[in-house]
Amino acid sequence: MKNKIMTRMGDGARVELSAEQVKEDILTGTQDAADRGKIPELNSDDLEQLFDIFADTNRIVAVKPGEEVITTDDGAAMTLVGDQADGGVALPLSMMQSVLTFERVCCADTAGIGHTDYSCKPVKPIVNYEKQKYYTLNQVTTIPLMYGMQPNLGQYFQPDGPFPNPSELLPSGKIKEAREAQEEAAEQLRNDLVFVAKSLYEAGCDGFNFDTAASTGDADFLAALEAIRELKKTTPDMAIELGMSSEFVLGLHGDITFDGVRLAGLYPHDQLKMAESVGADIFGPAINVKATKSTPWNLARAVTFVKETVKVADIPVHPNVGMGVCGLPMYESPPIDCTTRAAKALVEIGKADGL
Amino acid sequence: MSVAHIMAAGMGGIRTAGDLVAWMQLTQRMKITEAKEYVAQKLGVNVIDLVDEELMHQVRQDLNIATLPMIADGATGMVAKCRIAELLGIELNSVNKFKSQLDFSK
Numbered sequence: 001m002k003n004k005i006m007t008r009m010g011d012g013a014r015v016e017l018s019a020e021q022v023k024e025d026i027l028t029g030t031q032d033a034a035d036r037g038k039i040p041e042l043n044s045d046d047l048e049q050l051f052d053i054f055a056d057t058n059r060i061v062a063v064k065p066g067e068e069v070i071t072t073d074d075g076a077a078m079t080l081v082g083d084q085a086d087g088g089v090a091l092p093l094s095m096m097q098s099v100l101t102f103e104r105v106c107c108a109d110t111a112g113i114g115h116t117d118y119s120c121k122p123v124k125p126i127v128n129y130e131k132q133k134y135y136t137l138n139q140v141t142t143i144p145l146m147y148g149m150q151p152n153l154g155q156y157f158q159p160d161g162p163f164p165n166p167s168e169l170l171p172s173g174k175i176k177e178a179r180e181a182q183e184e185a186a187e188q189l190r191n192d193l194v195f196v197a198k199s200l201y202e203a204g205c206d207g208f209n210f211d212t213a214a215s216t217g218d219a220d221f222l223a224a225l226e227a228i229r230e231l232k233k234t235t236p237d238m239a240i241e242l243g244m245s246s247e248f249v250l251g252l253h254g255d256i257t258f259d260g261v262r263l264a265g266l267y268p269h270d271q272l273k274m275a276e277s278v279g280a281d282i283f284g285p286a287i288n289v290k291a292t293k294s295t296p297w298n299l300a301r302a303v304t305f306v307k308e309t310v311k312v313a314d315i316p317v318h319p320n321v322g323m324g325v326c327g328l329p330m331y332e333s334p335p336i337d338c339t340t341r342a343a344k345a346l347v348e349i350g351k352a353d354g355l
Numbered sequence: 356m357s358v359a360h361i362m363a364a365g366m367g368g369i370r371t372a373g374d375l376v377a378w379m380q381l382t383q384r385m386k387i388t389e390a391k392e393y394v395a396q397k398l399g400v401n402v403i404d405l406v407d408e409e410l411m412h413q414v415r416q417d418l419n420i421a422t423l424p425m426i427a428d429g430a431t432g433m434v435a436k437c438r439i440a441e442l443l444g445i446e447l448n449s450v451n452k453f454k455s456q457l458d459f460s461k
Contacts, residue, residue: 062363066403069387070377071365076357087356104423106358109366109373110381138449140432142421142439143374144381145449204449207381237448239381281384316380316387321360334356340363347364353380353387355360 005055008338010298011291012331022054022296023047029293029300036248037267039308042300046349050303053341054296060340063347070109070354072241072282072318074148074211075118077102077111086116087323087332096137103143109354110144112209113137119152120189121161123196130196131203138204146241147200148209151193151224153216156185163188166252182219182253189220193227198235207239212286214271215245217252218263221271225258225278232279242275243284243320244268247305268309276315282354285309286320291330295338299327299345306350316353319346369415370423372398372405375443382445397443418442 004016017025026047034041042050053061063069075086080098082088093101095113102111115123115130123130130147138145157165163185166178197208210228214221228240249271251264259277266274268285275283287302302319306326310317324330327342346352366373372394379390395402398418404410415422420442421435430438433453440447455461 060359060363065406067364068366068373068406069364070373070380070390071357071361072377073357079357102357103368104425106361107365107368107370107373107423108357108361109368109377138433142431142435143368144377201448204452206447206449235448237382237446237451281381313386315384316390322356328356334359336359339356339359343360343363353390354377355364 006337007054008295008329008335009291010289010293010295010329012329012335012338015294017294017296019051019055022294023051025294025297026050026054026300029297030304032297033287033301033304037269037305037308039267039269039304042304042307042349046303046307049349050296050300050345053345059337061344062340063344067347069347069352070316070318072110072146072209072284072354073108073112074209074243074320074322075112075114077108077113082116084332086118095133096140099137099141099145103141108143110146110207111141112146112148114148114209118148118211119150119155120192120196121152121155123149124192127196127199131199134200134205135203138206144206146207146209147205148211149196150212150215151189151210151220151227152212153182153185153189153220153223156189157181161185179253179255182217183256186219186223189223190226190230193223194230197227197231197238201235201238205238207241209241209243211243211284212245213242214249214263217250218256219253221249221263221274222256222258225274228275228280229278239281240279241282241284241318242280243318244271244286247285247287268305269312272309272313272315272317276313280315282316282318283309283313284318284320286325287327289324289326289328289330295327295329295341299342302327302342303345303350306346306352310351310353318354319350319352321346321355366406367408369421370408371411375439376405378439378443378445378447382447394443
């Protein structure tokens with residue numbers, strides 16, 4: 001028992017592993033990422049450093065002095081007033097009190113807000129309210145205030161939206177129709193993304209976060225990329241962060257290309273290059289977590305992907321380290337031991353510019 | 356979770372110099388090392404000092420760019436952002452909009 005290391009499974013359940021088991025999980029985790037992404041495995045120094053992070057007997061760990069990075073988020077400044085679905089704690093506060101608490105009590109480097117639904121489609125008809133909210137909050141915050149939303153192409157399909165639903169067309173063999181529906185929906189989404197972001201820009205928006213991009217596959221990613229390219233031409237002094245939804249762009253369409261590159265199947269280091277090509281200012285890779293594997297396995301995978309992404313990046317890279325991505329257990333209250341270990345590993349080994 | 360990340364790896368926002376480094380990433384696409392060096396040079400401090408609460412409180416108070424704890428009549432919010440943009444030599448959309456609204460000639 002003395003030699004056991006306390007850690008967690010990918011679903012958050014506590015588990016005690018031997019040092020050999022942790023080392024084995026770290027090794028197979030990095031091998032899995034390297035194999036899938038066709039990227040280098042972590043080197044021996046990295047493996048040793050990651051093992052030491054897990055072997056640390058303290059409940060909370062942190063980066064060394066001087067290695068601190070910038071935090072950006074997907075609406076975390078609203079979680080004081082949010083509900084369970086947003087990881088919120090439902091305090092009876094105003095949005096302004098929540099954001100200022102995030103700035104002055106939590107001491108975040110930036111603050112992210114958005115519509116409660118946090119998707120593009122519901123924002124469009126009420127964008128004036130969102131402009132007013134942003135404008136008012138931005139008068140009182142000193143740290144950079146970001147407005148964020150998910151492209152979330154899925155909301156454009158029936159019964160929620162106007163376009164035929166590919167998940168109904170594909171099983172019935174209507175591949176051509178499914179692809180046409182995604183192409184048409186992506187065009188509408190692109191226009192809506194530009195409309196909302198331009199509206200926020202008019203209100204003085206300093207930063208816009210395209211969060212959880214490609215959640216509905218390659219057509220979703222296409223819409224985000226096209227929107228960012230357009231926005232960087234028309235609203236150049238509004239920073240844009242592109243955060244991904246998974247380590248792998250799903251080919252729900254399969255044949256979509258952007259600048260000659262097939263979007264389906266892109267891994268983070270290739271997703272980053274697409275983000276850079278359209279002018280995004282910060283890129284946020286999201287590495288999947290397997291709930292049945294240990295945190296050492298999951299975090300080794302995440303660090304492997306992030307390290308390669310940072311290595312080829314010309315812009316800051318802020319890995320998405322929320323519930324169920326980049327090594328954090330798939331649980332709505334990510335345990336603090338795993339959360340801080342993920343932060344330390346992604347910064348010190350992955351060389352992330354932020355989280 | 357966000358607080359855990361901030362405590363484990365964040366720069367500390369206006370408690371130190373986190374917001375200033377963040378502005379350089381957002382507006383100039385600077386990687387973390389370059390952004391820290393730029394801000395340290397503008398503030399006239401060493402890079403390691405950027406996260407030193409004891410030192411940064413006085414630096415921020417002298418520059419009047421918002422501090423923690425708050426100074427009762429110190430600049431915060433948009434006023435502090437105007438001063439930060441000037442200090443760092445960057446263009447901020449919100450600051451430019453605010454200044455244009457103050458232009459009484461229009």
